[in-house]
Amino acid sequence: MLALVASVMLAGSASAYEYLSCHWGTTSPTYRIVLNNSPTTDIVAAAGRWNEPQNDVTLVKTTSSTHDISVYDTQMVNYGWTGIVSARGDVTYIPSNCSGGHWARGALQLVVNTKYSSTSSSRRAGTATHEFGHALGLDHNSTVSVCPGGGTDYLSIMYPSTAKYSGNCARFHPSGIDINAIKARY
């Protein structure tokens, strides 16, 4: 989940990456864009931001009814998040009870909430990138530093608020820290 409200930022020491309880047993998990209120460009770009810097795992776009991640780009007026990864058909939790540490095929859905992101392509793509990070098994990472141009340098796309989209060191792409975490996981 990507909360809209900025949380208190702590410039803590570097620590091991936090993972979700589950990830994919396959190195080519598939996603299907089931519903899109906006052009699919930003969703596809977001998946590519994880695929291009590494070869250990690849998010594969499909139109098949058999897929791992169902993607929705839609307006969720009753929810205060910009995006979420959750169990398929239920936006309240992410499956953490999985066999052998691996999600079953079709276990996840990814929602980008156009209520917040429809006016900005860069934010929509940034949110989709953050959520694909969850969908690959990454938990939040609040590691920050001081931005050379002033303000906060967000060192992970998994930073849990939209604050990372603002300032001199705004972040919309995975960092080296994020990519290394993916490589370590797959």
Ligand SMILES: [Zn+2]
């Ligand atoms: Zn999140």
